[in-house]
Amino acid sequence: MSLKVRKSEVLHQLIINSLLHQIIPDKSHHKVKTDNLVILMKKREEKNWDYLTQTEKKAKQKGKPASPKTNTGDPSAGIMDLMQTMYDDGDDDMKRSIAQAWTQAREKKDTMELP
Structure with missing residues (x-):
């Protein structure tokens, strides 16, 4: 997942590699609020994600x-x-x-x- 926001001359970028499961980019979207930005990603399968990324899952399970x-x-x-x-x-x-x-x-x- 990659997000780029340009404000004035500054480019802000958020990249999240290796999401835990697949998403549907065409059905995902964002909402601009007064003090934040909300990213809504449509899951390919309707199930709970215990973690956002594969890396986070490995790191948390290593500590168990x-x-x-x-x-x-x-x-x-x-x-x-x-x-x-x-x-x-x-x-x-x-x-x-x-x-x-x-x-x-x-x-x-x-x-x-x-x-």
């Missing part, structure tokens, strides 16, 4: 936590999967914090005395 890989019946497996995802996707500070917390938990577990 992965679903559990297996259902082993172990309640801590989901937490471990979440921690692994956070570690894999995190920056250096996040990895350092997770490693430190894991080390402290292991040391505490090793020093615990059984009754």
